[in-house]
Amino acid sequence: MAGSRLGRPTWDGGRSSGDSPGDRFEDEGEEASAVNAKGDADRTAGVDGEARGTGGASGRVRYDHTGSVVLVTGGTRGLGAGIAGAFLAAGAEVVVCARRKPEPLPEGLTFVTADVRDAADVDRLVAEVEERYGRLDTVVNNAGGSPQALLAGTSPRLHARIVELNLIAPLLVAQRAHPLLATSGGSVIMIGSSSGTRPSPGTSAYGAAKAGLHHLAACLAAEWAPRVRVNTVVVGLAETEDSADHYGGPAGVARMGAAVPAGRMARPADVAEVCLWLAVPGYVTGAEILVHGGGEIPAWRRIASGHDG
Numbered sequence: 001m002a003g004s005r006l007g008r009p010t011w012d013g014g015r016s017s018g019d020s021p022g023d024r025f026e027d028e029g030e031e032a033s034a035v036n037a038k039g040d041a042d043r044t045a046g047v048d049g050e051a052r053g054t055g056g057a058s059g060r061v062r063y064d065h066t067g068s069v070v071l072v073t074g075g076t077r078g079l080g081a082g083i084a085g086a087f088l089a090a091g092a093e094v095v096v097c098a099r100r101k102p103e104p105l106p107e108g109l110t111f112v113t114a115d116v117r118d119a120a121d122v123d124r125l126v127a128e129v130e131e132r133y134g135r136l137d138t139v140v141n142n143a144g145g146s147p148q149a150l151l152a153g154t155s156p157r158l159h160a161r162i163v164e165l166n167l168i169a170p171l172l173v174a175q176r177a178h179p180l181l182a183t184s185g186g187s188v189i190m191i192g193s194s195s196g197t198r199p200s201p202g203t204s205a206y207g208a209a210k211a212g213l214h215h216l217a218a219c220l221a222a223e224w225a226p227r228v229r230v231n232t233v234v235v236g237l238a239e240t241e242d243s244a245d246h247y248g249g250p251a252g253v254a255r256m257g258a259a260v261p262a263g264r265m266a267r268p269a270d271v272a273e274v275c276l277w278l279a280v281p282g283y284v285t286g287a288e289i290l291v292h293g294g295g296e297i298p299a300w301r302r303i304a305s306g307h308d309g
């Protein structure tokens with residue numbers, strides 16, 4: 001029935017192993033982990049009643065998104081794969097898109113080849129979701145990123161491509177998905193970045209595009225309320241399968257983690273958990289949820305402590 005959807009949080013009072021489904025999806029090899037994640041979701045119903053009263057600080061909330069359809073752009077790697085795996089584990093039908101199909105495709109996911117910068121591709125993507133499932137409840141605009149390059153010497157074409165991927169593409173996907181989301185009473189989740197909230201030397205166009213994305217989400221939240229909610233998850237330093245290469249090996253990853261008050265970078269499961277919550281129907285719209293472990297320890301702390309080399 002149009003307008004009806006599920007998305008129930010349940011309290012798993014200290015019974016989970018600590019890692020969320022998104023972590024398992026990332027860590028154990030995509031195919032096997034998708035199967036495990038599905039199995040866990042099936043078991044949750046049995047565990048919940050018993051666990052409800054146990055509470056405990058280490059408990060996690062488990063979400064039931066059975067009956068809902070979720071589109072995760074760029075859901076084949078990195079944070080997007082974690083988000084897609086978490087929704088799959090929560091019982092949703094999950095469609096991921098990217099320019100290249102992953103091999104093997106994790107079991108349970110539907111894949112559509114699409115470049116989100118291309119309006120015709122986005123139209124075909126949304127049409128395929130509608131044709132296959134007849135509804136769409138949540139769009140996670142995750143595809144994004146940028147190479148590191150100081151502005152001097154970079155080409156106008158590169159700047160345009162970065163802004164296109166990180167700002168125009170999520171706008172297009174949200175716009176084209178809006179009719180389906182309005183029917184289901186669904187929501188859009190933008191994956192933003194701390195780079196859009198503080199100076200981002202070396203990724204200036206990216207930082208500016210992400211700042212624009214955060215603002216776009218707030219505008220759409222106001223434009224589409226109350227039927228469709230639009231929120232942003234502002235991700236800080238994050239650890240994905242590319243991090244070791246990016247930061248010069250495990251020691252570099254550990255050094256980056258030490259720069260975060262939480263003591264480590266965000267993992268895909270941390271971001272996925274917030275997406276699972278935002279996708280539950282509710283009052284929150286136009287919000288920016290910071291998933292940055294407390295931010296980055298400011299340089300003055302190091303200087304004031306006399307440890308600045």
Ligand SMILES: NC(=O)c1ccc[n+]([C@@H]2O[C@H](COP(=O)([O-])OP(=O)(O)OC[C@H]3O[C@@H](n4cnc5c(N)ncnc54)[C@H](OP(=O)(O)O)[C@@H]3O)[C@@H](O)[C@H]2O)c1
Nearest residue numbers: 074076077078079098099100115116143144145193235238
């Ligand atoms: N990793 C971090 O440290 C970090 C921190 C803050 C925010 N973020 C944000 O989190 C999101 C995910 O980052 P990530 O590091 O997980 O990215 P990633 O590992 O580079 O994965 C990007 C995903 O997007 C897809 N993609 C890229 N360009 C696309 C296009 N034009 N059309 C369709 N799909 C496309 C990629 O697949 P194909 O290449 O096959 O298309 C891939 O599935 C991004 O929005 C990023 O800005 C990341």
